[in-house]
Amino acid sequence: MIRRIVLPVIFLLLVYGFWISPDFKQIAAGVSIFLFGMLFLEEGFRAFTGGILEKVLKNTTDGIWKSISFGVVTTTIMQSSSLVSVITISFLSAELIALASGIGIIFGANIGTTTGAWLVAGFGIKVNIAAFAMPMLVFAIILVFQNDRSLKGIGYILAGLGFLFLGIHHMKVGFETFRSTIDLTQFAMTGYAGLIAFTGVGVFATVVMQSSHATLVLIITALAAQQVSYENALALAIGANIGTTITAILGSLSSNYQGKRLAAGHLIFNVITAGIAIAFIQQIVWLVDEIALGIGIRSDDYMLKLAVFHSIFNVIGVVVLLPFVNRLVNFLEHIIPVPKRDVVGPKYLNDSVIQFPETLLEAVRNETIHLYDNAFEIIAHGINLHRTQILTADDMEELVYSDREILDFDLDSIYQRRVKSLYAKIVEFISRAQVDTPAEFVGHLFAFRHACRLIAKTVKDIKHLRRNTTRYMVHENEAIRHEYNSFRVQLASLLRDIHDLRNTEEEDRNIIDLDAYRVAIEEESTVTTGELDRLIREGKITPEMGTSLMNDHSYTRHAILNLIEIAKTLFGSRDIAEIEAEELIGLDDEDVEAMSVSQ
């Protein structure tokens, strides 16, 4: 209801404002052009998120100081703490970084974003930046029309900067002429009442504009035109810091619990920082004056002093909260727990990763591994073994032959809850994600989807195998008991080897080692060696047992081939050349046949 009213009200207020004041129109246009520039800038940097940014993020966020530095540097370069927050949320959702690292990046982004105030106050207001904007936009548009993704990205960044400059220019001109018609300083408020009131205005303005950067530029240009007092400008800057968390909160709505934790952490950090700034405003203002004096800023240059203030109170916030990062992590984990579901849902898939292809692939890979882990449990139980038994180092033959425990569980129901629902979610997600994913990544997405399909098929093979396995693994007929235990040994050994390979360093991991199971299933089965006929002929097994064995050999064989294929996709090399080399070296059907005949 409120949403429906808000937009028309904003439109009416704007139309009324434009009607009564052409200067207001110019300021509003300036803000709009500035925000438009921010959108372009973000779009431009997104063009580089297909690899470089994600790789840097992965390698530079393994410690809290590194994370903070990363946040400072990237936000300074990109001039958008929102983009850094959104990327961080997507990384956190895909579990590529820890929550503490995410919080570190947000701390850094809060410091990095203050460089914007320095640039605008020191350069934007004092130089005619609109003169730079025009040629930038011309070059930008030429680059935007290029096919090369990087050139296009540079074009968007250049266009973004051009529009930012143009926006600042219009705001500046608007406020300067506004001064001749109305003096906004008459609304200035002093003391704590003014501090609180203008902090509220800062929050509101930032929530509406969705950009603390835009609010800050607006404050600086208003300050330059003496339309707002220095004291109130400080309060507005504090408010902008709280308001900016709204972007992160909105960004986290489509993310999982990790993204929500980070957004909550961002809000807590910014509110506490703002609280500190309000409580110690006199001391901070004194500190700003001292620093300004020390670095040669004129005592009446309130714009640069505002930039100093903005930096100082954010740095103070980081310094004060840094020792409590672990407690903050614990608190966030407590208030936003991992959701418990009876029906297994995706852990890593959420819309926040779709726009970053490498993160998207990692998320889909992790989710497919999640699906595999769920299937692993069903496969293990399907052949009447516990996962813990498979993952021990005990001799598999001895373990399987001595274990006669039948595990009682409803395979169909568990399949529906733990595999099918998740499989459907992954397929649905990939279908949506592939639309905006660059072509070079789509093939990988399809490979993961294929692996998911094989996982589901393997569980179905095990479902068919289970009935006779359960019946014959404890049968008094030793020959049939041996055959079914042999299937169990092969499947369990393969699961164990996949698990071991998964935990081997990539440098030593050779996924084609699993080809041995393709040979073994042909070599060791009475069905393929002709032994089956002899067993029936000699009456060691009944013909009914023989037909069951033939069918179940087929299910086991399919399960083994599928598991090998799944392992190659999920745990094999990620290097294209190595993947292809493994494909060429790996055994084909002719090799397998020749090797099993030549035993």
Add this chain to the structure above:
Amino acid sequence: MKLRDILQWQSLKRSKKRDALKKVLRKLERKHRKLEDEIKSADRKKTRKKLETKLKTNKRHRQKAKELIAELN
């Protein structure tokens, strides 16, 4: 090998193909030594049989890798 894989492999530089094959071969040789040690210390006949299958597969892999490297030289 799927058509996409073949095209992808063909698009790679000769030196890159050779490096990738050599890397896989080195891993296979390490595995070969490991399997030989394991076979020596295996005390059960069935376990030894499984290891021998792995060794046989490893041998075939190494043979194919060497042939492919020779083709590229």
